[in-house]
Amino acid sequence: MFIEQDRQSAETIKVNLGKTKLTGRVRQQDVFDFLRQSSTPETFQIIFADPPYQTKKHGERYTEKLLTNKALLQLLEFSGVFVLEKRPGEAIPEMKFWRVIRQKTYGATEVLFLSRANQHARI
Structure with missing residues (x-):
């Protein structure tokens, strides 16, 4: 989807x-x-997000809003991977739901590969 x-x-x-x-x-x-x-009730093995790098109208960052969204977490299979593109050097919030399993930078893009912080916990 x-x-x-x-x-x-x-x-x-x-x-x-x-x-x-x-x-x-x-x-x-x-x-x-x-x-x-x-x-x-559908869940996904891979979720890929390429949000705009700028902030939203109220100063909120897309990256931060995605990383703190419980509904997004519920759409990911327990063993799934969330792939998130962001601007290199952009600070990310303390992640309660996610664990970085890989991080790569390609020019002006940084890619985070994330898994659930607790693979077995249900939200």
């Missing part, structure tokens, strides 16, 4: 899925609205 706020980007994802003969659902929606409204 792909959640993309921008209409044109969502359409591009659909086109690329077709070209690669991959299947997937694409929802054009703000990810935080999706997480608030999500009642799906």
Whole structure:
């Protein structure tokens, strides 16, 4: 499943899925609205997030908001991986839910590979 706020980007994802003969659902929606409204029992092995690097209107950072979102954690399988792109050097909050298992920097992008802090705990 792909959640993309921008209409044109969502359409591009659909086109690329077709070209690669991959299947997937694409929802054009703000990810935080999706997480608030999500009642799906479905979980995912991999969750990938590439949020904007700038802050939200009220000074809140997308990275921080994702890392502290319990609904996101509930969508990840217990042995799953959350892959989060962020700006290199961007401070991350103390993580109660996540544990960094790998961290790589590629130019102007840093990628965190995260697992549940407690692999067996239910939220």
